[in-house]
Amino acid sequence: MQFLWVFSISLVLLLLDFFFMENSSSISRYLERMAPLIAGIITLSLLTFHLVLKSHTEPIHKLMKAAQEMSQKGRSSVLQIDSGDEFELLAHSFNEMSQSITSQIKDLEKAQARLEEANQVKSQFLAN
Numbered sequence: 538m539q540f541l542w543v544f545s546i547s548l549v550l551l552l553l554d555f556f557f558m559e560n561s562s563s564i565s566r567y568l569e570r571m572a573p574l575i576a577g578i579i580t581l582s583l584l585t586f587h588l589v590l591k592s593h594t595e596p597i598h599k600l601m602k603a604a605q606e607m608s609q610k611g612r613s614s615v616l617q618i619d620s621g622d623e624f625e626l627l628a629h630s631f632n633e634m635s636q637s638i639t640s641q642i643k644d645l646e647k648a649q650a651r652l653e654e655a656n657q658v659k660s661q662f663l664a665n
Contacts (some may be wrong), residue, residue: 545579545580545583548579549572549576549579549580562653564576586600592620593624594626594630596618596620596627597624598626599616599617599618599628600618600624600627600628603616603631604631607616607635607638613635613636613639614635615632615635616631616632641651
């Protein structure tokens with residue numbers, strides 16, 4: 538992101554330098570008058586780009602963090618993204634998947650406990 542700010546400032550400085558070097562012609566005078574407008578447009582464009590980029594990367598970072606928590610800690614996490622777009626749908630699908638995996642893990646743990654209990658009963662039966 539710092540690159541964009543450095544780029545915009547450099548571009549503005551280059552434009553201003555160019556316009557002040559060529560002040561003898563009518564085109565350069567026109568461009569000199571337009572330099573602040575061009576600089577403003579470039580600055581607003583970069584600011585808009587930054588805001589749009591942030592609105593798209595923030596949900597992705599939340600999704601990545603939730604997926605890492607789930608894989609590393611083995612626990613279900615609820616992802617809350619209220620953007621009204623595809624990211625919200627993706628978060629909803631992630632939450633459903635997370636709940637499904639958690640439910641399946643609990644079912645497997647219960648089945649394992651039943652199998653261990655049955656194995657103990659079998660061992661006791663064979664011992665007698």
